[in-house]
Amino acid sequence: MTDQSTKEFYSVDQASQHAAEWCKRNPAWRRICDIPxxxxxxxxxxxxxxxxxxxxxxxxxxxxxxxxxxxxxxxxTGFISGKGEFFEHVLKVPLHHNMMMVYRVGKRWKP
Known part of the structure; x- marks a missing residue:
């Protein structure tokens, strides 16, 4: 299923991978799945x-x-979409982009 307005679809795996990469660039943040x-x-x-x-x-x-x-x-907290974009609220993530939640656990963050 795709977003009918943009025809974009991103999987959970894509969101997870983008979130891992995003957290490497923003070391103050961690993916929810990486926090015990x-x-x-x-x-x-x-x-x-x-x-x-x-x-x-x-x-x-x-x-x-x-x-x-x-x-x-x-x-x-924030959400990294399957497209690799950061969103401050879950409802801002475009439909069918899937997402990975991230937590700010440190002080440094490059917006």
């Missing part, structure tokens, strides 16, 4: 601000926050 335990980069329910937690308490609690909450990581 990503939980150290994720906020717990107790770490979210009280105001936000109060909202979720009224709307399903921690289980709903885990399913629908945003801003759950402590570090910046």
């Amino acid at each position: 335990d990503i939980s150290v980069f994720e906020k717990t329910y107790d770490e979210i601000p009280k105001r936000e937690r109060a909202y979720w308490e009224k709307n399903g609690g921690e289980e709903c926050w885990r399913e629908f909450g945003i801003g759950r990581t402590k570090v910046p």
Whole structure:
């Protein structure tokens, strides 16, 4: 299946390879599959601000926050498409480009 507007399709393998190459050029970043335990980069329910937690308490609690909450990581994240492009949000990655998530684990980054 391809994106009907651009006729572009990129596989998961292409995204993974581009992400590996991108991380070599940007040593502060790592692919999600190269991080043994990503939980150290994720906020717990107790770490979210009280105001936000109060909202979720009224709307399903921690289980709903885990399913629908945003801003759950402590570090910046991004997505490398199968075309090799960096995107700051998952919804910005073009349809059918596939992607690999990356985490910023260091300080140096060349945009």
